[in-house]
Amino acid sequence: MATGNGILIVGEISGSDIAGVTGELLGVGRKLADNIGEKLQVIFIGSSISDVASGAFAMGADDVFIGDNPFLALYQPESYAAVLEKAVEDIGFNTIIMGTTTMGRDLCPKLACRLESGLAMDCLDLNIDSQDGNLIAARPVFGGKAMAEVDCGPARPSMATVRLKSQAPLALDSSRSGDLIPISVSLEASLAKTVIVDTVAIEAEGVVLEDARIVVGGGRGIGSKDNWSKLEELAGAFEGAVGSTRGACDEGYCALDTQLGITSKTVAPDLYLAVGISGASQHMSGVAFSKYIVAINKDADAPIFKHSQFGIVAKWEDVLPSFQAKIKELLAG
Numbered sequence: 542m543a544t545g546n547g548i549l550i551v552g553e554i555s556g557s558d559i560a561g562v563t564g565e566l567l568g569v570g571r572k573l574a575d576n577i578g579e580k581l582q583v584i585f586i587g588s589s590i591s592d593v594a595s596g597a598f599a600m601g602a603d604d605v606f607i608g609d610n611p612f613l614a615l616y617q618p619e620s621y622a623a624v625l626e627k628a629v630e631d632i633g634f635n636t637i638i639m640g641t642t643t644m645g646r647d648l649c650p651k652l653a654c655r656l657e658s659g660l661a662m663d664c665l666d667l668n669i670d671s672q673d674g675n676l677i678a679a680r681p682v683f684g685g686k687a688m689a690e691v692d693c694g695p696a697r698p699s700m701a702t703v704r705l706k707s708q709a710p711l712a713l714d715s716s717r718s719g720d721l722i723p724i725s726v727s728l729e730a731s732l733a734k735t736v737i738v739d740t741v742a743i744e745a746e747g748v749v750l751e752d753a754r755i756v757v758g759g760g761r762g763i764g765s766k767d768n769w770s771k772l773e774e775l776a777g778a779f780e781g782a783v784g785s786t787r788g789a790c791d792e793g794y795c796a797l798d799t800q801l802g803i804t805s806k807t808v809a810p811d812l813y814l815a816v817g818i819s820g821a822s823q824h825m826s827g828v829a830f831s832k833y834i835v836a837i838n839k840d841a842d843a844p845i846f847k848h849s850q851f852g853i854v855a856k857w858e859d860v861l862p863s864f865q866a867k868i869k870e871l872l873a874g
Contacts, residue, residue: 547580549634562640564710567601588614598719601711610726615737622651634698641702653700661691661701685803685826706809748782755781756810761788762817769794775865786824801827816857820845
C-alpha cells in the first residue's frame with residue numbers, strides 16, 4: 542500500500558473554464574486515489590484563477606492547490622516547473638499526472654528531470670500496485686502496434702502523462718467540496734528563458750473536432766481537395782466534424798489541424814466513419830477510443846477493416862452519395 546500525500550493532477554485552464562483534459566485526469570486519478578486510500582489533489586498555476594479552479598471539486602478533487610502570480614498568467618516552462626518542484630518538496634506526492642497536451646509534453650519531462658524521477662509518457666491507462674505502491678502505466682509502443690506495461694519502480698513521485706480522450710471524466714457532483722489551498726510563489730523574471738507574449742485563438746467553424754460525437758475521417762484515397770468537400774458536406778449532415786490522416790494533409794486536401802493520430806489529435810466519437818483510409822497504426826492510435834468504426838475502402842485487405850465493426854469494400858465514390866442520401870432521408874423523417 543502506498544504511503545504519502547496522494548495523487549497530484551496538474552490541471553489546465555482553457556479560457557475561463559477548467560480544460561476538459563483535467564476532468565479526464567481527475568477521473569483516472571479518483572480511481573487511483575480510492576484504490577490506495579489517499580487523497581486526490583489538483584494544482585492549477587496561473588493568475589487570478591481561484592474561482593475557476595474551485596470547479597475541480599465537483600469533478601472529483603479532494604484538495605485544490607493554487608499557484609497564483611501575475612507572471613504565471615501564460616504558460617512559461619521554467620517558471621511552472623519551479624512552482625511544481627517547490628510544491629513537491631513542501632508537500633510531497635506519490636504520483637504526479639499531467640495530460641499529453643502541449644503543456645504536458647513540455648512540462649512533465651522538465652519536472653521529472655528536476656525531481657530525478659522516472660516518467661511514463663502518453664499513457665492509455667494507469668494503475669497502482671497494491672503491494673508496493675508502484676505506478677503501473679500502459680502505453681503504446683512501436684507506433685501504436687503494441688502495448689507496453691511499465692512498472693515505474695520505487696522512485697517517488699511516480700510521474701506520467703495521459704493521452705487525451707483515453708479516460709472518462711466523472712459525473713459532476715456539485716455537492717462535493719474541499720480545501721482551496723494557496724501555495725507560495727516567489728519568482729524572478731530572470732528565471733524565464735522564453736516568454737509567451739501573446740496567444741491567438743482561432744475560432745473553429747462548426748463542431749469542434751475533439752468534441753464531435755460523429756467524425757468523418759478522410760485519407761489520401763479521397764484523391765483531391767475538391768473531393769474533400771464531399772466529406773465536409775456529409776459531416777455537416779451528421780452535425781459532425783471532419784478528421785484526416787497525415788497523407789491527406791501532406792497532399793493539401795485539408796488543414797493540418799484536422800490530422801488524427803499518435804502525434805496529432807485524438808478523438809473518441811460515438812461513430813468514426815473512415816473513408817479512403819488504409820488504417821496505419823499511427824492514425825488508428827488517434828481514433829482507437831471511438832465507440833464504433835465504419836470503414837469504406839476499395840482494398841479488402843486494408844488494415845482498417847481489422848479495427849472496424851462494419852466495413853464496405855468498394856470505391857468511396859460509389860458508396861458515399863447513396864449513403865448520404867439515406868442519412869438525409871432518415872434525419873428528415
